[in-house]
Amino acid sequence: MFTRSGVGPLYWNIYGWSFPHNAAIPEDEWKANIDWLARDLAPHGYTMACTDGWIEGSSRTTEHGYVTSYNDAWTHDWAYWAGYLARRGMELGVYYNPLWVHKAAVAHRSKTVTGRPDVKIADLVADGDFFASGIGGDTLYWVDVTRPGAKEYVQGYVHYFKKLGVRYLRVDFLSWYEDGRDANLGSVGRPHGRANYNKALAWMSEAAGQEMELSLVMPHLYQHAEVEIRHGDMVRVDADADRGGWDRLSGGRQNWQCLWPNWFNPFAGFTGYADRSGRGQLILDGDFLRLNTFASDDERRTCISLMTIAGSPLAVADTHADIAGHTWAYTNDEVLALNRQGLVGKPYFHNATSYADDPAARDTERWAGQLPDGSWAVTLFNRSDEPATRELPLTALGIRGAAQVRDLWAHRDLGRLDTVRANLPAHGCLLAKVTPDRPSGSRYQAAFAAWGGGAAFGNTLPGHEAMGYACIAGEEQSVTFVVKAPRAGTYRLDMRYHASQAARLTLGVERPDRTVVTPPRSLAFRPTSGRWATLSGRVRLARGENLLTLIRMGDGSGSIALNYIDLG
Incomplete structure (x- = not known):
């Protein structure tokens, strides 16, 4: 009646970084990364491996048009890898949009919609309505949700993955489906309209139920995520992590725009949608973490601290080949304990004005969140290129007098303080646990x-x-x-x-x-x-x-x- 989980997961996410652009990761590399995950990260809670991107190369489908593996070059199918992970105490997450129909399934006239043998897969699509027709893509069609059998196809796709044990489905390019527009590329395809977009997400949500988490990627988030909050569990709030680094975490465009991505970097995205986050609301997704791309350990601590305080998933996109000794930042158990408790903090609000209208309404560098036992997490950031001092008085948390403060990165008690204060290096942060006195309740x-x-x-x-x-x-x-x-x-x-x-x-x-x-x-x-x-x-x-x-x-x-x- 009231809530969905609202806790950001911990997982490892494959991307094509080490390979040619738009090329799928080789299967032996996928296995090597799973084995690394099982050895070094799973003991700390990273128990999901999720595929991502470059899916046009998966043309083998079931009799109902559902892709059977991540890529045709892979020997093994989804079921094999779900089992491989399960035997190691882990789960499989999948990147795919149930609104996609591979042209190979359309061409195969014997393939029909699940539960609707009277409807062929080819009957679900309109000629030329490709996922990326505006930029030359002609591999994946969009489902026409107004046609008979469309609901059965979309929901059947979700159930297909659920039966494989997939608990997390990452659904991408939603803005391209809704109105065919991209802020950088212009027109990328046919618009399908807000009503059809709402209908499609409602179908997915109904099929996912409580057993699967729906991650919505690249949505325009019109009307302040009005549709997405009804039907999704998690939503992307900034541009792709891309090649990583500080510019992607904190730099780039700082103001809001009406098309995806509304905000460019996760600092701004988390701040702008802080009124939509928390238990029962949306999990805000700041995209993947590539710690090997940062210039300093201060930046790495800031990256992890930001994702943690905002309640975002900690999605590792480093690989076994490029982690380069930075595993320590992913495996600080005092920091991960905040995630396990479902921490979802908020930036400091100066007023009730929308952050999109007034960038001074909220402070991206001062965050706090309350834990279930009544204690607090406080994070101070220095996004500037010079050393700076940041502070937050405990009165902002409703704490009168002093409380016990602990630095979670230094693993050091700072004593009883009435203000959390830190002299921070450029791009540095302090992540602290604040424990107030609780004489009664x-x-x-x-x-x-x-x-x-x-x-x-x-x-x-x-x-x-x-x-x-x-x-x-x-x-x-x-x-x-x-x-x-x-x-x-x-x-x-x-x-x-x-x-x-x-x-x-x-x-x-x-x-x-x-x-x-x-x-x-x-x-x-x-x-x-x-x-x-x-x-x-x-x-x-x-x-x-x-x-x-x-x-x-x-x-x-x-x-x-x-x-x-x-x-x-």
């Missing part, structure tokens, strides 16, 4: 929770605590907190809020797997007469992680500003 700040359905940040009401608060003002708007309970039982719950008129919202609690812990129940919020007030009650929690969501349902009314919750 834990406090969770709404400004750093997950905002759903258009719930928004605010900081103009006087007397608020921390960076700000979350505003629930319309139907389906919600705030989700991830809280950790030491034992199953009933806990005291206090909610600090501000309301100009009476409001009625719904509270519910689920486990991360969507098992209901506390059935949704309606809560009445009284007007607060221009002040902050507290609504107190009791809530049942399961042992471990709980997703506590306050939402305005269809029968709800009014609006509130939610500052924080206290769990006793």
Whole structure:
């Protein structure tokens, strides 16, 4: 009812970097990298190997038109490699778009749509409607989703991969399908329209269910990802990592544009879509990590720290041949512990204005996120080319006085501080764990929770605590907190809020797997007469992680500003 997972995975992703442009990785190199992954990275949690790109060379298909391997030059099929990985305690991820139809399947008149023997694969496509027709590509057709059998074909593709044990499907070139436009290349093909785009993603999402994660790549993200957040789990928010390096991580175009990629680098992309991230919302994907391409260890630490604090997947695109002694940056278990706990932080918000409209509205160099046990991760970045000092007072987190601070890269306690401060080298960072005193229960700040359905940040009401608060003002708007309970039982719950008129919202609690812990129940919020007030009650929690969501349902009314919750 309320959430999807929202935790960025750890995985290794193949790319064609060491080979000619637009050439698939040889199968023996794929095996060598899996063996390296199993030996050096899997013990730290990197337990998925995912294919990526250069898929036009895969023309062998099943009787229903589904490609059987990554490339025709490979000896083994998907099933073989899924089994090879499974025997090593790992999983297979696949890069493919279920809207693609290989021309070899179209030409083979005996091939029919799964479940629809009356529909040939050739009946699903329009003449000349190729995936990259505008730039000379004629290998892959787009499915015409208005034709009979299209839904069965698209959903059948998803089920085909699911049956192979694929838990992660990376669906690319979505902007090219929606309107046939590319910000750099211009027209690349026929537009299929927003309604058909929405329909296609809905089909994929329905077929994927809870067993498969849908990663949406190259979407235009019109209306601030309105369609993608309904149907996807993960979404790319910046340009390709390409050849890597600092320019791709922090440089390039800094302003927003209406076509994909809205922002060029992940610093800006994560910041611009920070109001769309968190449990139950979108996982923001900053693309692949190629640590061998950076000029210094400071840049490598910054790259990993940014992906971690933003809740992005840690997708290794280095290979066994070029990792060059940089494995240490991927295997810091104190940093990886944040990922395992589902950390999704936010940049510091100065105001509620859209980052696309006002680049000064949010600070890309100061980030914080709250962990399920109530502690915090704080990251300070120096994106400049000169040494600089960065700091974040703990009052921004709602912490009064000092708290214990630990440097996770140096593995060193910094003592009890009331401000996290660091003198940083060019392109450097500090990633710190902040543990406040908790004499009774834990406090969770709404400004750093997950905002759903258009719930928004605010900081103009006087007397608020921390960076700000979350505003629930319309139907389906919600705030989700991830809280950790030491034992199953009933806990005291206090909610600090501000309301100009009476409001009625719904509270519910689920486990991360969507098992209901506390059935949704309606809560009445009284007007607060221009002040902050507290609504107190009791809530049942399961042992471990709980997703506590306050939402305005269809029968709800009014609006509130939610500052924080206290769990006793």
